[in-house]
Structures are given as structure tokens and as C-alpha cells.
Amino acid sequence: xxxxxxxxxxxxxxxxxxxxxxxxxxxxxxxxxxxxxxxxxxxxxxxxxxxxxxxxxxxxxxxxxxxxxxxxxxxxxxxxxxxxxxxxxxxxxxxxxxxxxxxxxxxxxxxxxxxxxxxxxxxxxxxxxxxxxxxxxxxxxxxxxxxxxxxxxxxxxxxxxxxxxxxxxxxxxxxxxxxxxxxxxxxxxxxxxxxxxxxxxxxxxxxxxxxxxxxxxxxxxxxxxxxxxxxxxxxxxxxxxxxxxxxxxxxxxxxxxxxxxxxxxxxxxxxxxxxxxxxxxxxxxxxxxxxxxxxxxxxxxxxxxxxxxxxxxxxxxxxxxxxxxxxxxxxxxxxxxxxxxxxxxxxxxxxxxxxxxxxxxxxxxxxxxxxxxxxxxxxxxxxxxxxxxxxxxxxxxxxxxxxxxxxxx
Numbered sequence: 001x002x003x004x005x006x007x008x009x010x011x012x013x014x015x016x017x018x019x020x021x022x023x024x025x026x027x028x029x030x031x032x033x034x035x036x037x038x039x040x041x042x043x044x045x046x047x048x049x050x051x052x053x054x055x056x057x058x059x060x061x062x063x064x065x066x067x068x069x070x071x072x073x074x075x076x077x078x079x080x081x082x083x084x085x086x087x088x089x090x091x092x093x094x095x096x097x098x099x100x101x102x103x104x105x106x107x108x109x110x111x112x113x114x115x116x117x118x119x120x121x122x123x124x125x126x127x128x129x130x131x132x133x134x135x136x137x138x139x140x141x142x143x144x145x146x147x148x149x150x151x152x153x154x155x156x157x158x159x160x161x162x163x164x165x166x167x168x169x170x171x172x173x174x175x176x177x178x179x180x181x182x183x184x185x186x187x188x189x190x191x192x193x194x195x196x197x198x199x200x201x202x203x204x205x206x207x208x209x210x211x212x213x214x215x216x217x218x219x220x221x222x223x224x225x226x227x228x229x230x231x232x233x234x235x236x237x238x239x240x241x242x243x244x245x246x247x248x249x250x251x252x253x254x255x256x257x258x259x260x261x262x263x264x265x266x267x268x269x270x271x272x273x274x275x276x277x278x279x280x281x282x283x284x285x286x287x288x289x290x291x292x293x294x295x296x297x298x299x300x301x302x303x304x305x306x307x308x309x310x311x312x313x314x315x316x317x318x319x320x321x322x323x324x325x326x327x328x329x330x331x332x333x334x335x336x337x338x339x340x341x342x343x344x345x346x347x348x349x350x351x352x353x354x355x356x357x358x359x360x361x362x363x364x365x366x367x368x369x370x371x372x373x374x375x376x377x378x379x380x381x382x383x384x385x386x387x388x389x390x391x392x393x394x395x396x397x398x399x400x401x402x403x404x405x406x407x408x409x
Contacts, residue, residue: 032154042074045151049128050076053140056130057109060148061087062155063123077130082106090115090125096145114145116152124152189214190222193409194287197224198377200385200403202348209236210346210402213244215251217284223251225282226344226404227320228299235276242271243278257284257295258331261317265297268321278320281313281344283406290336290408295329300347303366305373306340310366313342341373342406343380348399355393377405 031044042060049055058076061083063069072083089104090113097113107113110129115122126148131137189197199212209229216222225247229236246267254260261282268278281302283294296302298319301312315332345365352360368387372380381403388401 029150032150038073038155038158041151041154045147046074046076048147049144053144054131055128055144057127058129059083059086059110059127060151061090061125062152063159078109086127090127091122093125094122096141112141114148116149118153118156123156124148126152186213190216192287194220195222195285195406195408196377197404197406198381199405200381200401202397202401204348204397204400209240210348210400211240211243212344212402212404213247215248217251220288221284221286223282223284224342224344224404224406225280226299226302226346226402227278227280228346228400228402229278230276239271239276239278243268256331257282257293258329261295261297261320261329262326265317265320265326266324269324272321274322277322280320281316283313283342285336285406285408287408292334292336292342293331294334295331297326300345300350302342302344303369304334304340304342305369306337310369336408338408339373340408341369341377341380342404343369344404344406346400346402348397348401349388349403351399352388352392352397352401353395354391355395360388360391377407380405 027044031041036044045060046058049058055076057078058074059072059078060074061070061072064071070087072078072080075083086106089107093113093115094117095115097115099107099110099112101108107127110127111131112128114126114128116124116126126144128141128144131140186199189199191197197214201210201212203210209231211227211229212225214222214224227243229239229243231239246264250263250267251260254263261280264280278297279299280297281294281299283292283302285292294313294315296314296316298317301314304311304313311334313332315330317326317329343365350359350361350365354360368384372383375383384403
């Protein structure tokens with residue numbers, strides 16, 4: 001009779017445990033379907049283990065990102081200072097593991113390790129210790145494993161969904177930045193009986209920090225500029241938009257380039273506070289008098305080729321946007337001869353390497369200009385693009401490339 005009573009009590013206990021398990025599963029599943037936030041799911045997991053399963057110690061580690069960074073969002077009676085010390089000891093485990101007396105001391109406060117993997121990589125680890133009721137221990141551990149898997153996968157799905165949303169927003173921002181940038185770069189450059197201009201713009205990863213433009217000051221006077229804005233992406237595109245607006249506005253307010261560049265620097269500095277900077281070259285050419293004024297603000301010196309000689313256009317000042325006031329500025333005036341060629345470029349051109357690790361350096365650019373200055377600007381630019389594509393071989397472009405070529409007829 002006593003044996004039958006004991007068996008009945010055991011069956012009732014097992015039935016009660018099964019009912020508890022089913023109720024817990026339904027509650028957690030409903031919470032996941034209702035899109036309860038991560039903190040709410042962690043609290044439910046902690047309460048279930050503590051109150052329903054009688055767990056004395058627990059720590060749940062979940063993956064923060066793909067770079068093996070982990071966090072412990074919920075624990076029971078665990079020293080928070082030692083959490084990070086535990087992680088290296090649990091990473092090797094790929095299945096349920098019962099902790100033994102000869103395991104590392106930091107693990108011996110727990111009874112089992114429950115790893116959760118998704119597509120061959122770990123997303124969570126639960127360490128469970130101090131089960132108050134040792135009866136039916138196997139079934140309890142199995143159910144705790146099930147609940148841990150459900151919670152961990154739900155949290156991982158939330159993390160991946162947030163990452164997907166973030167990536168989609170980023171992609172859209174990149175599309176908008178690219179659209180803005182392409183609107184700022186002129187599709188066509190002016191052509192007259194006195195001169196011809198042609199440009200190449202090759203942004204790296206669709207959005208770059210290079211910039212080129214022109215301003216018609218009068219019928220026979222134009223200003224041409226090229227710039228390299230530090231940084232990439234949306235921030236560079238927005239700064240480029242502001243920079244273009246400043247140029248188009250300020251150049252008509254000041255009659256000389258020195259004052260214009262001083263004012264341009266102050267305007268950029270108010271926005272960047274020296275967090276970003278711009279290398280900038282601007283030349284103002286009077287095609288009637290064949291006189292060119294220019295200022296180089298820290299940009300790689302453009303090349304002027306005339307009379308068989310190369311001149312580096314390097315006079316000017318330091319980069320734009322670093323100082324609230326430029327420390328010095330030098331404007332240079334040059335008389336242009338017939339068939340003078342001005343070749344401007346950004347440093348993405350000379351940063352280009354080939355399969356042997358050699359750079360497309362300044363000497364190669366000078367040789368190119370000397371050999372091709374008899375061509376018109378469009379032909380020159382097409383030639384150098386063919387040349388650098390051949391030169392780089394299988395190597396990728398490492399930076400934006402902008403080229404502005406002007407020829408005096």
C-alpha cells in the first residue's frame with residue numbers, strides 16, 4: 001500500500017512538473033509573439049529559474065556582436081566582478097556539460113553548462129548551479145535547456161533584426177549621400193574658344209570625399225577648384241554640400257582669392273571645429289590676359305605644363321578647417337602661355353599600387369603629363385584612366401580619385 005502511495009505521489013509530482021513546464025512554455029512563447037523587449041524576456045527567464053525551478057545560482061551570457069563580445073544580462077547570486085573571467089572557460093563547449101570536481105575553480109560554483117548554438121556558432125551560454133530539489137534532475141535540466149534555447153534564439157533574432165534595420169538605414173543613407181554627392185559634381189564643364197576643361201570623378205565605395213567644381217566669374221574669367229574632404233560617407237557628403245554652398249556664395253563677395261580663402265576657412269571651421277579638414281586648390285584664370293592666380297591650401301600640388309617645363313602649383317596656405325584663422329597665406333600670379341596645361345588631381349591617384357606593391361607615384365604622373373599634354377583634356381583623362389587600370393592589375397582602388405584638366409587654347 002505504501003509503495004502504491006509513493007508511486008502515486010511521484011506521478012502527481014511529475015504531472016505537476018509537466019503542467020508547470022507547459023505553462024512556462026506557453027507564457028514565454030506568448031511573450032516572444034507579443035514582441036516583449038529583451039529585458040522583459042531576461043526577467044522572465046530569471047524568475048522562472050529562481051522561483052519555479054529552484055535554481056540558486058545562474059548566469060546567462062549572450063552574444064553582443066559577431067566579434068566574440070559577450071554580456072551577462074541576467075544572473076542569480078553570481079559575483080559580477082568575476083563574470084568576464086568565466087567566458088574563456090566556457091567557449092570550447094558545444095553541448096550540455098556536467099561540471100566535474102577537477103574542472104577550473106571558477107566553474108565549480110555551477111553544476112552544468114548549457115551552450116546554445118545557431119548555424120555552428122555560439123549565441124548563448126547558461127551556467128546553472130544549486131538545484132534545491134534533486135528529484136527528477138534529468139528532466140529539469142532538459143527543460144531548463146529547452147527554455148534557455150528558446151530565450152537565446154529569440155534574443156539572437158532580435159539582435160539580427162536590429163542589425164538588419166541598421167544596415168538598411170545605413171544603405172539608404174549611403175544612397176542619399178551618393179545622390180547628393182553626384183548632384184554636387186558638375187556633369188559638364190565649360191568650353192570656349194579660349195580654353196577646354198574636363199574632369200574624372202571616381203568615388204571609392206560609391207561615396208567619396210573628393211570634390212571638384214568651377215565658378216563663372218565673368219565671360220572670360222573662371223575659377224576652378226579641386227578638394228579632398230577628410231572622411232567618407234554621409235558626413236563627408238554633407239560637409240561637401242556645405243562646402244560647395246560656401247564657395248559659390250563667398251567667391252562673389254570678395255574680389256581677391258586671399259580674402260576669399262580666409263573667409264572660406266572660417267566658415268568651414270565653424271562647422272567642423274577642426275574635427276575634419278579639407279585640402280583645397282583654387283585657380284582663377286583670366287583667359288583674355290592669360291593670367292592665373294591660385295592658392296593651394298594643403299592640397300597635392302597640381303602640375304602646370306607649358307614651354308616644355310613642369311611647375312608645381314604649391315604656393316598658398318595650410319589645410320582648410322583646422323584653425324579658426326589661417327596662420328599665413330600666399331597667392332601666386334602666373335602668366336599662362338598658349339597650350340598651357342593644368343593637371344589637378346587628388347592623392348587617390350598616387351596612392352594607387354600595383355601587384356608588385358609599387359605606387360603610381362609623382363614621377364609617373366609628371367611623365368604622363370609631359371607625354372600627353374599635346375592632347376585635349378578629355379583625351380588626356382581617358383588616357384590616364386586606361387593607364388592606371390592597366391597599372392593596378394588585380395589591385396583595388398584604395399581611395400577616391402578626382403582629376404581636373406584644363407588646357408589653354
